[in-house]
Amino acid sequence: MExxxxxxxxxxxxxxxxxxxxxxxxxxxxxxxxxxxxxxxERMAQEGVHYVVGPNVDDGAAAVRPVAExxxxxxxxxxxxxxxxxxxxxxxxxxxxxxxxSGPAIYAYLKExxxxxxxxxxxxxxxxxxxxxxxxxxAAKALGLEVVSDKVTYQVDTTDFSPVLLPVLQSRPDLLVxxxxxxxxxxxxxxxxxxxxxxxxxxxxxxxxxxxxxxGAGELANGFISVGGASTPELASDTMRExxxxxxKMFGEYNDxxxxxxxxxxxxxxxxxxxxxxxxxxEEYKKTIDTFEAPxxxxxxxxxxxxxxxxxxGQKRQVSVPLVVTEYKDGAFETLFVAEVD
Amino acid sequence: MEQILANGLYLxxxxxxxxxxxxxxFSLMNVLNFAHGQMYVFSGFVCYTVVVQLGLPxxxxxxxxxxVLAVMGGLIEKFLFRPVIxxxxxxxxxxxxxxxxxFFLDALILLLFGEKQRGIPKVVNGVFNWDFRLIMPYDRIxxxxxxxxxxxxxxxxMQYSKAGRAMRAxxxxxxxxxxxGVDVDRYSMIGFAMGxxxxxxxxxxxVSITGVNLGMGGPTSIKAFLMIMIGGAGVISGAIIxxxxxxxxxxxxxxxxxxxxxxxxxxxxxxxxxFLAIRPQGLMGKPWG
Numbered sequence: 123m124e125x126x127x128x129x130x131x132x133x134x135x136x137x138x139x140x141x142x143x144x145x146x147x148x149x150x151x152x153x154x155x156x157x158x159x160x161x162x163x164e165r166m167a168q169e170g171v172h173y174v175v176g177p178n179v180d181d182g183a184a185a186v187r188p189v190a191e192x193x194x195x196x197x198x199x200x201x202x203x204x205x206x207x208x209x210x211x212x213x214x215x216x217x218x219x220x221x222x223x224s225g226p227a228i229y230a231y232l233k234e235x236x237x238x239x240x241x242x243x244x245x246x247x248x249x250x251x252x253x254x255x256x257x258x259x260x261a262a263k264a265l266g267l268e269v270v271s272d273k274v275t276y277q278v279d280t281t282d283f284s285p286v287l288l289p290v291l292q293s294r295p296d297l298l299v300x301x302x303x304x305x306x307x308x309x310x311x312x313x314x315x316x317x318x319x320x321x322x323x324x325x326x327x328x329x330x331x332x333x334x335x336x337x338g339a340g341e342l343a344n345g346f347i348s349v350g351g352a353s354t355p356e357l358a359s360d361t362m363r364e365x366x367x368x369x370x371k372m373f374g375e376y377n378d379x380x381x382x383x384x385x386x387x388x389x390x391x392x393x394x395x396x397x398x399x400x401x402x403x404x405e406e407y408k409k410t411i412d413t414f415e416a417p418x419x420x421x422x423x424x425x426x427x428x429x430x431x432x433x434x435x436g437q438k439r440q441v442s443v444p445l446v447v448t449e450y451k452d453g454a455f456e457t458l459f460v461a462e463v464d
Numbered sequence: 465m466e467q468i469l470a471n472g473l474y475l476x477x478x479x480x481x482x483x484x485x486x487x488x489x490f491s492l493m494n495v496l497n498f499a500h501g502q503m504y505v506f507s508g509f510v511c512y513t514v515v516v517q518l519g520l521p522x523x524x525x526x527x528x529x530x531x532v533l534a535v536m537g538g539l540i541e542k543f544l545f546r547p548v549i550x551x552x553x554x555x556x557x558x559x560x561x562x563x564x565x566x567f568f569l570d571a572l573i574l575l576l577f578g579e580k581q582r583g584i585p586k587v588v589n590g591v592f593n594w595d596f597r598l599i600m601p602y603d604r605i606x607x608x609x610x611x612x613x614x615x616x617x618x619x620x621x622m623q624y625s626k627a628g629r630a631m632r633a634x635x636x637x638x639x640x641x642x643x644x645g646v647d648v649d650r651y652s653m654i655g656f657a658m659g660x661x662x663x664x665x666x667x668x669x670x671v672s673i674t675g676v677n678l679g680m681g682g683p684t685s686i687k688a689f690l691m692i693m694i695g696g697a698g699v700i701s702g703a704i705i706x707x708x709x710x711x712x713x714x715x716x717x718x719x720x721x722x723x724x725x726x727x728x729x730x731x732x733x734x735x736x737x738x739f740l741a742i743r744p745q746g747l748m749g750k751p752w753g
Binding site: 247273274275276277278279281282284285286288289290305306309310317318319331333334337338339340 | 467468471474475478516580581582583584585586591593596599601670673674675677679680682683684714715718719722723724726729
């Protein structure tokens with residue numbers, strides 16, 4: 123977001139109504155701590171900020187809800203609890219594709235194309251991975267897949283996953299789902315599974331980091347399926363390519379998932395352009411959501427920025443970004459398939 | 465069962481090595497080094513830098529990490545712990561200093577190496593597979609053997625070298641050792657450097673298997689404290705026994721109790737509380753210190 127904001131400012135700022143504004147990003151690190159997330163949201167309110175991108179975990183996103191609603195803040199969490207986006211809640215907008223949207227798409231693809239019948243789930247003993255596991259299990263069962271293991275969990279600070287995975291792999295799944303796995307744990311889990319002789323498929327519904335997988339698991343990570351960023355070489359416009367260049371120059375190393383995050387800022391700016399009264403009044407923003415549509419600068423063709431989520435949340439409280447499912451191969455992600463979410 | 469025991473042995477060897485450094489520092493200086501886990505992480509990143517970024521062999525990374533940590537430990541003892549111990553009679557002063565060093569190292573690691581998980585290529589490829597009854601990658605076997613070799617070398621060093629004898633004398637009775645001509649400052653610094661070096665060795669060894677990230681320091685320290693609580697604080701044999709017991713409990717718990725969710729560490733903590741209530745000095749510790 124900082125890379126995109128600096129770029130727009132360099133171009134002379136953003137015109138909203140009759141005024142041209144420079145974009146200022148106010149950063150706050152909540153360290154995944156709900157108490158700090160509340161403090162951060164209160165600080166945003168004190169500074170007159172009405173649009174917040176984050177928090178990134180379920181606990182934090184749920185914790186800031188009262189502050190956001192009382193202080194008139196729209197926020198774009200990267201966490202998935204449906205109650206944050208469903209009525210009566212109205213201030214949160216999901217900034218990416220949720221696991222309960224990507225999971226069924228991945229399982230259906232693997233069932234149809236790879237003959238997957240038996241699925242095992244393993245998750246870290248934390249709220250986000252556990253809730254992602256539960257919704258994954260539900261989605262797999264709904265597709266008619268047999269869930270052969272869904273009770274095994276691990277501590278996030280685990281250093282040796284062989285004992286964790288041993289009972290899971292004894293259930294002989296065709297697909298091992300690493301629910302909500304962090305980029306730090308994914309290489310070790312994959313490596314342990316392969317070293318224990320597991321030859322089936324491994325997937326997750328979270329975004330991963332190719333360089334971390336390459337360093338931590340090497341070629342053992344080949345074939346690992348995960349949700350990629352919101353872009354592929356086929357989808358990326360010149361603007362997206364330039365964003366990647368600028369991001370890389372600014373931060374040294376590009377992470378594929380960053381192109382998901384850049385969307386939130388674009389949606390905020392374009393919605394404010396559509397209704398300048400929303401600059402200081404988020405109720406105006408909410409009124410604009412249902413009918414809002416603008417060209418998507420990050421995709422080729424006539425792709426549009428628009429809010430979705432009616433089928434998942436009963437109202438439009440999700441940004442529309444492509445669901446890109448990738449397969450890791452020799453240090454890079456290759457696109458497996460692309461889908462859309464409503 | 466063979467697999468569970470092998471996993472326990474592998475975990476135990478690495479845990480014992482982690483606990484050794486911590487218990488050495490405690491026995492010599494009565495300092496609970498809360499920064500032990502951060503030292504382990506720092507060393508992992510040093511090894512990563514040498515092997516991946518500079519493209520040098522793993523053995524070079526291992527040696528560089530051990531030397532860097534030994535120097536770091538020596539400097540920390542000389543310029544931080546020694547003045548504090550001299551000026552303050554209160555035990556909590558060194559504990560607070562150790563906690564401060566842990567926070568400092570966390571910040572330093574973030575600044576120098578970033579927040580990402582890092583790892584180095586496998587040291588040895590291939591997997592030992594005994595009819596699917598016992599599966600163990602060769603690199604884990606190598607690390608396990610190296611860890612045991614380092615533990616044995618450490619015991620021999622402490623038993624038969626002049627410095628080892630001086631440090632054991634210091635651990636038994638600091639005043640008596642001083643009266644017998646042992647240079648307390650010098651051997652305290654050597655002991656702290658060796659403790660940090662052991663953290664460095666295990667951090668560098670494990671970066672080839674588990675990788676390393678910023679968040680690993682705190683949990684590693686907690687496990688190290690668990691081990692010395694089980695074995696007895698300040699007792700070398702206790703640290704080794706504590707490490708192997710914790711490794712075995714973890715391996716058995718994760719396999720046998722997997723269907724009940726993540727209860728292994730809950731049971732380990734509960735067992736430890738009961739155990740400490742009955743035997744607060746640990747398995748090998750003496751009630752009088």
